[in-house]
Amino acid sequence: MQFSPPLQSATLIKRYKRFLADVVTSDGQQLTLHCANTGAMTGCATPGDTVWYSTSANVKRKYAHSWELSETQTGDWICVNTLRANQLVREAIEQQAIAELSGYSKLSGEVRYGSENSRIDLLLQADNRPDCYIEVKSVTLLQQGRGYFPDAVTLRGQKHLRELQAMAAQGQRTVLFFAVLHSGIETVTSAHHIDPRYAELLTQVQQQGVEVICYGARLSAEGIWLTKSLPLLPR
Structure with missing residues (x-):
């Protein structure tokens, strides 16, 4: 971008x-x-x-x-502009810059889905493979040398995890994508000390098939580009 x-x-x-x-x-x-x-x-x-x-x-x-x-x-x-996270991930997918999300022929955004009246950030589709539902979150909280999400209690984020889990149970591919938009963050984990319910849900949905992908970014006054995969650490 x-x-x-x-x-x-x-x-x-x-x-x-x-x-x-x-x-x-x-x-x-x-x-x-x-x-x-x-x-x-x-x-x-x-x-x-x-x-x-x-x-x-x-x-x-x-x-x-x-x-x-x-x-x-x-x-x-x-x-700090949280609207940029979705734009960055979409752009990177379109440019085939995220290997884990390559090989799809159609990309849509803000598609209604789920039983809790949600909209998925990005939906990837292709013939002869399950749809891929992607929820994008921006990670900017750095504490003790580690990146954390969320930075406040997020009932909306908890809902998104439940929706992803339900889609995974239906046989669809589901992805929680952490766009790490802080140059000082090299690892990501759930902020159990801030939102313990979210952290518990994240562990639960991973066990039931929801994938978590984390990518760092290069940031400057000229632009922002997702650059590399970062590890997700257990809490």
Whole structure:
């Protein structure tokens, strides 16, 4: 995924009301950015960090600028725009960059499925093989040198695991895809200390056939690209 034009930088003053952040540019201009992230953003929104933002050409938008990346004061790059995860995984599949998900002829997004009124992020289909249901999650929480998901209790995430488990029981291929969008994360595990029910469900659904794929990314003001498979560690 290439940013065109490249992102612009500013210094974070504060994030507030979940969807807003105040920043100051190098020339002293203060801006309010839209933040497309409803999570806790632990470690991703420290005042003084460098914020990288895009600007929309849509004149009807109340906030023209969107917070895309954080560059921490320790040098890590983090994608805080959670909308990017699905886009990145879709792009990588289309470019045959994820070996585990190659060989399908059709790719669809936001398809309704399951008994709990869900939409699957990505659906892969091909003749003579089961459909592949892919739920994408963005991993940005780094603690004690390890990446964790989720960063807050997620009832929605628990529902997604149940839906994947049900589809696996029907003989379909199901995948939980962790897009690791933090340059400092090299391994991933479930955040049992944050959402123990999610961690328990993750172990359960893996035992019943749900695959977990983790990929790290290269992040910069020019773009984001999924680059390599990362290990999922037991909790």
